[in-house]
Amino acid sequence: MFDYTSILPILITMAAVICLGGASLLFLRGRNNRSRRLLASIMLAWGIFYVIRIVGMLMGNQNLYFTKVDIANVFLLTSGNLYLIILLLYPLEIVRPGWLNLKRTGLLLLPYIGVTLFYYFVLSLLGQKPLILSDINQFMEHIGQFNVWFRILMTLSIAAYLAYLFRLTWRYKEFYQQWCRNNYSDDETMNISWLRQYGIGVVLIGVAYFWGVFDGNTYSFIIHNLTVQCFFCYTLYKGLFHDNPYTENFFSYTLDENEACQKAELKEKVSSTENVCLLEVEGNENAFLKKLPTYCDEISSWMIKKKPYLNPNFKLIDVSEILPLNRTYLSRVFNEGFGNSFNDVVRNYRLREAEWLLVNRKDIPVGQVGELCGFSSPSVFHRAFVQSHDGLTPNCYRKQTEEK
Numbered sequence: 568m569f570d571y572t573s574i575l576p577i578l579i580t581m582a583a584v585i586c587l588g589g590a591s592l593l594f595l596r597g598r599n600n601r602s603r604r605l606l607a608s609i610m611l612a613w614g615i616f617y618v619i620r621i622v623g624m625l626m627g628n629q630n631l632y633f634t635k636v637d638i639a640n641v642f643l644l645t646s647g648n649l650y651l652i653i654l655l656l657y658p659l660e661i662v663r664p665g666w667l668n669l670k671r672t673g674l675l676l677l678p679y680i681g682v683t684l685f686y687y688f689v690l691s692l693l694g695q696k697p698l699i700l701s702d703i704n705q706f707m708e709h710i711g712q713f714n715v716w717f718r719i720l721m722t723l724s725i726a727a728y729l730a731y732l733f734r735l736t737w738r739y740k741e742f743y744q745q746w747c748r749n750n751y752s753d754d755e756t757m758n759i760s761w762l763r764q765y766g767i768g769v770v771l772i773g774v775a776y777f778w779g780v781f782d783g784n785t786y787s788f789i790i791h792n793l794t795v796q797c798f799f800c801y802t803l804y805k806g807l808f809h810d811n812p813y814t815e816n817f818f819s820y821t822l823d824e825n826e827a828c829q830k831a832e833l834k835e836k837v838s839s840t841e842n843v844c845l846l847e848v849e850g851n852e853n854a855f856l857k858k859l860p861t862y863c864d865e866i867s868s869w870m871i872k873k874k875p876y877l878n879p880n881f882k883l884i885d886v887s888e889i890l891p892l893n894r895t896y897l898s899r900v901f902n903e904g905f906g907n908s909f910n911d912v913v914r915n916y917r918l919r920e921a922e923w924l925l926v927n928r929k930d931i932p933v934g935q936v937g938e939l940c941g942f943s944s945p946s947v948f949h950r951a952f953v954q955s956h957d958g959l960t961p962n963c964y965r966k967q968t969e970e971k
Contacts, residue, residue: 586614665816752913
């Protein structure tokens with residue numbers, strides 16, 4: 568019969584290396600990025616947990632090693648619940664940077680702390696200690712006792728906890744995406760669709776973890792370790808290259824996007840003061856609407872003459888070079904004046920430039936056309952071109968024009 572115990576030490580060591588190594592990379596790359604620093608802290612906490620297990624393995628201490636534990640072990644249940652909860656803090660920091668601080672993190676952890684302390688408080692009143700249950704039959708035998716059934720309630724409370732944090736994170740997804748479209752010409756590195764995979768990974772870790780808690784056999788811990796390693800490898804890759812569209816403390820005062828935007832506007836300084844009339848317009852809605860066609864003409868002329876969209880890092884705030892308005896009014900110029908978001912307008916200019924190069928500069932390889940037009944990568948250019956040309960690829964577009 569195969570000995571699963573011999574695999575577990577290798578997996579625990581691998582998990583420790585992935586978590587600690589990943590935390591180091593994130594700390595080095597995330598000096599000015601809160602979300603990377605938070606992810607680094609989470610991976611560091613998990614890495615320390617695996618180091619403790621390695622120490623327990625070397626010392627022969629089964630209480631630290633966790634190769635096989637009693638059913639619904641209270642220490643494993645409470646510590647594991649805490650580690651699951653802290654995994655959900657990272658997506659919240661992604662969509663609401665700056666909101667999480669020590670006080671708010673403590674408030675988020677309060678229900679978990681309350682449930683855990685209540686269990687030990689009632690046990691002290693009953694004069695009991697947590698029962699050690701060797702198998703599932705013994706667990707069912709004592710299921711009617713508070714000492715045992717409350718452990719199930721603790722598990723269910725964590726499921727509700729995770730569901731709440733998921734909902735809290737995903738309710739802001741639409742605003743996040745709209746903010747990217749309104750403020751950035753290229754939001755490829757800001758895309759948060761991968762957070763769905765992050766959430767699925769957390770669920771899988773939770774399922775494997777609760778399997779181990781209520782089964783206690785070595786193979787359940789092997790599955791849990793493999794799940795954790797795959798999860799952190801994927802998250803490390805995404806976390807290292809994800810850029811946040813907001814400033815570091817954009818939501819430091821509130822979770823509400825409208826309030827956060829208002830506070831951000833108060834802090835913004837106009838980059839130019841050459842045209843005083845434009846600055847006065849910001850306080851006059853009717854004057855702004857009257858000036859809107861003029862603003863659109865100035866931007867169109869600027870786009871044609873200067874071609875700022877060729878810069879892959881072109882942002883909405885860069886438009887203040889010719890229109891000294893704050894971010895909100897600049898965004899309205901595009902949404903109301905051009906009828907599209909800043910992202911869509913810039914992408915259309917880049918695509919028109921790409922069409923011209925494909926037809927008139929056949930010496931330039933198709934793979935380089937997108938880069939010359941401001942797209943961040945050939946794949947981004949290819950996807951945008953195909954979507955805007957009814958499935959026609961850049962290469963086919965060039966060949967099609969040659970035949971005419």
